[in-house]
Amino acid sequence: MKNSNQQQFRFIVILLMAFAVGGMIFSVIEKRNAAGGMSRSRFIQLLSDTNVEEVIISQNSQTPTGSVRIQFKDHSLSQDYYVSDVNSVIHYLEDKNIDYVIKDIEKGNTIADILVPLILTVAAAFFVLMLFQSRSSGASGSKMMNFGKSRARLSNTNKFNFKMVAGLNEEKEELEEVVDFLKNPAKYTALGARIPKGILLVGPPGTGKTLLAKAVAGEAKVPFFSISGSDFVEMFVGVGASRVRDLFEDAKRHAPCIIFIDEIDAVARHRGSGLGGSHDEREQTLNQLLVEMDGFGVNEGIIIMAATNRPDILDNAILRPGRFDRKITVSRPDIGGREEILKIHSKDKPLGSDIDIHEVAKGTSGFTGADLENLLNEAAILTAKSGRQFISKNDIDESYIKVGIGREKKSRIISEKERKITAYHEAGHAILFRQLPDVGPVHTISIIPTGMGAAGYTMPKPGEDEMFNSKNRLLDNIVVALGGRIAEEIKFNDITTGASSDIKQATMTARAMVMRYGMSEKLGFINYEGEEEILVSRDFGHEKIYSEKTSAMIDEEVRNIMETCYKKAKDIITRHIDVLEKCADLLLEKEKIGYEEFEALFDD
């Protein structure tokens, strides 16, 4: 074991050396190329491309020279362009309000170009060996060497503001308070008010989380440090932790400021779940993040915003008070939100008179802000290609297919028919939630696809946290779960597969009532589950702890519960058929409705 490890590490060391030498040769050649002719006009032409997202400048420490790289919105990068005067480029960018980042200082193409990687390689080789040795002797490698310089970028967010963020009104309102605090921390400290240190933005990709964070920085006019969680996670133990330390040191020097950590789930998964990166490394990085967050005072003027689309895998430790104790959910836009987003992103794009933004919004259910931006951009490209001056409806339709296919992998496009079925399905659940005392009332009903496979959802208002479920509440839950299917049945005289998870949920509840909670009179207060989970014992033929006869009785009791609940659900929905119709219509129009709008449907 030890020997094979040693061989492995030797192999890595040799590999590293080979890479370094190759890299050196490559970088020298590339610099030669880059330094080659680049006329000013060509450069300016590149920069005025509407797809430029950001310009990355590497500045030379000794001379005014440097290199410039352009990042486009589709995440592609230009080659490096050599510039003789970095400052004039910066002036130009500021003038044009183009976002830029100044990267680590880069030395000229000198002997250092060859020496630095060489020294680094030797250092890295040394590190690997030390790491291996410290591991085999049981110590942690973290203090061995710190080449973990923070990779955070300090970007210019001056031009960002809340007006650029369409919809998301509640989210913006919540963040106003943070902006005010960053502008004027003294006002809050004087009153002893506690402002959150960490804000977690949760939502699917492309819904505007990064945009929101930048807007907060832009509104407050404070520096914005951004880094992605995956930048922290490296192969070598200790690097991530040291990057975190470095980032916070930097931030403290610039306070008040914002640190934005995208994809925080890459560092902050539950500890112990072995996905991606080495365990030790990720845990150390996470621990360091927690230490830093605990370490600075509440009102030091640093606000950490983090984004994730996987809140389910986050380690609970990061959600404790004093850490990310404020959560803001950023969801896919509803029809009104999409219309606003389309308006913002079509401002600099001449639309033909045959385009009705409202209609486009209507036809793009489930699209995120990023999808919509992409849609308009593709349409503009089509228009430009064919030499026309206005974007036509045809261009939009054509790019809809293109963008749609790209999206399809994530969440499929839904037809008008499916939308309609979903509207009735959710309305069915909603009516039952409201009419049953132990579950409702309704908080939100939505027919915006969630991207996780659900075509819509109905959410009740959160009740008090109760330790126990009562029998009635469990029954009501089953009734509610069946409402979707029943509404489809009543309305369309046909049923879909869309209710499968509802049915599963209802069956599991009924089964648990009988087998776990002793809620069936026939079977009595007996636990029939045994050690194994129910499904395991049934599906994989583990030994059952009850007889065939009991098994049949259990099935019969479960069926009885389901049948009673089904009748009750159907009866309630049939009595409110008018509400079902109105609710489905309203959902088709607005896609998402809240408590008051829903209650109003019962008024007359």
Ligand SMILES: Nc1ncnc2c1ncn2[C@@H]1O[C@H](COP(=O)(O)OP(=O)(O)OP(=O)(O)O)[C@@H](O)[C@H]1O
């Ligand atoms: N509400 C919105 N208003 C205006 N534009 C939006 C909105 N949401 C998204 N966009 C557009 O989509 C682009 C991508 O959004 P952003 O990067 O903020 O999403 P995100 O939620 O951070 O996604 P990811 O998780 O992939 O980082 C933005 O630059 C913006 O142009």
Ligand SMILES: [Zn+2]
């Ligand atoms: Zn359902």
